[in-house]
């Protein structure tokens with residue numbers, strides 16, 4: 001049973017309210033509480049990247065949940081923020097694989113460029129810096145999560161360049177920050193190399209052959225008609 005309703009000074013914008021209702025409608029009757037996490041995300045986006053008690057109360061009322069249950073979810077997961085945040089949340093992964101690949105260097109580059117400590121927000125309100133646990137992209141370590149994107153294969157230099165680009169409002173390229181395709185080996189292929197070469201050869205072959213071979217004439221040469229023998 002839900003707790004009695006409390007007055008909330010938060011409400012979704014009409015556009016977000018529509019999105020919230022669509023999300024709730026995805027769940028079967030009686031299971032609307034399952035929408036709590038997407039609704040918290042939506043509210044957080046609307047409220048400059050952080051949640052407040054009135055926001056959580058509003059969601060609890062929408063889903064018919066006790067307030068405490070919404071607080072439990074919102075305080076358990078680290079992706080929900082409970083203090084004012086910068087427009088860009090820079091989360092540097094410092095778990096072992098990233099640490100072994102230089103996350104200390106990346107974190108220090110963030111601190112010195114942004115002039116904030118971990119947990120701090122820049123004076124202009126543009127960045128909040130955090131440390132994060134494994135982001136699940138260790139193969140491209142060290143990894144930093146900013147907004148909705150991962151930035152991978154970083155070092156101090158690349159991290160600083162990335163922050164400068166964001167500050168300048170430039171379009172930044174998420175994913176690996178070195179020339180590698182997704183999570184493919186950074187130095188090129190290391191296994192099945194002959195197989196790949198052979199496949200590439202085969203794939204290229206028909207096009208080359210077609211070019212080299214003269215086109216066959218489809219129509220057979222007409223034989224000259226036999227003259228009728230004189231009887």
Ligand code: FES
Pocket residue numbers: 093094095096097098099133134135136137138139141142143
């Ligand atoms: S340890 Fe950093 S992504 Fe896994």
